[in-house]
Amino acid sequence: MEIFVNGRPHTIPAECSVAQLLDELKLSGRLATEINREIVPSGHYVTRQLRSGDRVEIIRAVGGG
Amino acid sequence: MNAVLASQAVENDPLIIAGKTYRSRLLVGTGKYRDLDETRRATEASGAEIITVALRRSNIGQSPNEPNLLDVLPPSRYTILPNTAGCYTVEDAIRTCRLARELLDGHDLVKLEVLGDAKTLFPDIPATLQAAEILVREGFKVMVYTSDDPLIAKRLEELGCVAVMPLAAPIGSGLGIRNPYNIRLIVENARVPILVDAGVGTASDAAIAMELGCDGVLMNTAIAGAKDPVLMAGAMKKAVEAGREAYRAGRIPRKAYASASSPLEGTFF
Numbered sequence A: 001m002e003i004f005v006n007g008r009p010h011t012i013p014a015e016c017s018v019a020q021l022l023d024e025l026k027l028s029g030r031l032a033t034e035i036n037r038e039i040v041p042s043g044h045y046v047t048r049q050l051r052s053g054d055r056v057e058i059i060r061a062v063g064g065g
Numbered sequence B: 001m002n003a004v005l006a007s008q009a010v011e012n013d014p015l016i017i018a019g020k021t022y023r024s025r026l027l028v029g030t031g032k033y034r035d036l037d038e039t040r041r042a043t044e045a046s047g048a049e050i051i052t053v054a055l056r057r058s059n060i061g062q063s064p065n066e067p068n069l070l071d072v073l074p075p076s077r078y079t080i081l082p083n084t085a086g087c088y089t090v091e092d093a094i095r096t097c098r099l100a101r102e103l104l105d106g107h108d109l110v111k112l113e114v115l116g117d118a119k120t121l122f123p124d125i126p127a128t129l130q131a132a133e134i135l136v137r138e139g140f141k142v143m144v145y146t147s148d149d150p151l152i153a154k155r156l157e158e159l160g161c162v163a164v165m166p167l168a169a170p171i172g173s174g175l176g177i178r179n180p181y182n183i184r185l186i187v188e189n190a191r192v193p194i195l196v197d198a199g200v201g202t203a204s205d206a207a208i209a210m211e212l213g214c215d216g217v218l219m220n221t222a223i224a225g226a227k228d229p230v231l232m233a234g235a236m237k238k239a240v241e242a243g244r245e246a247y248r249a250g251r252i253p254r255k256a257y258a259s260a261s262s263p264l265e266g267t268f269f
Helices: A018-026 B002-011 B037-045 B090-103 B124-136 B148-159 B180-189 B203-211 B229-249
Strands: A002-007 A008-011 A031-034 A036-040 A053-064 B015-017 B020-022 B028-029 B051-059 B081-083 B108-111 B139-146 B165-166 B196-197 B216-219
Touching: A002 A018, A018 A031, A018 A053, A031 B090, A036 B090, A053 B090, B028 B037, B028 B229, B037 B229, B051 B090, B081 B090, B081 B108, B090 B108, B090 B124, B108 B124, B124 B139, B139 B148, B148 B165, B148 B180, B165 B180, B165 B196, B203 B216, B203 B229, B216 B229
Parallel strands: A002 A053, B028 B051, B028 B216, B051 B081, B108 B139, B139 B165, B196 B216
Antiparallel strands: A002 A008, A031 A036, A031 A053, A053 B051, B015 B020
16 A cells, blocks of 8 residues: 655555554664654554555654754 | 863853753754764764754665664763754644654753744744744743844743743854844843854854853854864864853953053062
């Protein structure tokens, strides 16, 4: 099924949690995740299933003033 | 011995922000460096304990194993101050702060900036006031970037911001302290720490900010954009310390005419 990750279309299996998505993208460490502009607490990554059309943002800290 | 005395001078004069004590009055940004190693070396040389970071999208599919900023500058060592840089609306600024709190395990110290204009990066003051009010209500400890308007600075303090950070000149401009009289007025009226945020170009600018009585200085480009950022970081550290000590020591009044330093009695000529 099709979702959006950081603004780009992305295909995932029909059953896919946030944790599985992060795993597939090889993203770990300090991140914050939103689905459809709602924060998903890191404790919910395993249980929170993605739905078709979800807009996922995976945010990290970068250098800035 | 001199080094010991100098460090005692700093020890006895801590900066307190939101109840936490800091020895360094220099806060640094982590943007615009060549790479993470330079970021780390300059940050260490600055002696800063509070460092700002920005929040952006993770790189998808591009070298996922590349080191993370927070691995190089870990929250266990530094107080991380996430900013809302690039936000032009109240909504974007609040969204960014909420994400930062999630990213940093509930850490609630944020640097609020709501920009009003891409050319000057001057703050949108009505939006800044509105965002500050909401963030304070949500339990954030807000350090707020603002203009050098003394009335607005006071209003932000009254809204519950833990520090007010007037600009000295536009972000990244390096123009120095453009309106020292306003900065001094802000300092005189304040009950929360006042930090000059933005506009510093070189060490003397930082010293002037501190001599005006500011509680600290926040800078990024002046260090990261220098030919030798690590050397400049050390210069800024000393300038902030020197400026602070000069402020505490109390400068002499300015006079129009000379006043001899050597005794007039006992001359033999």
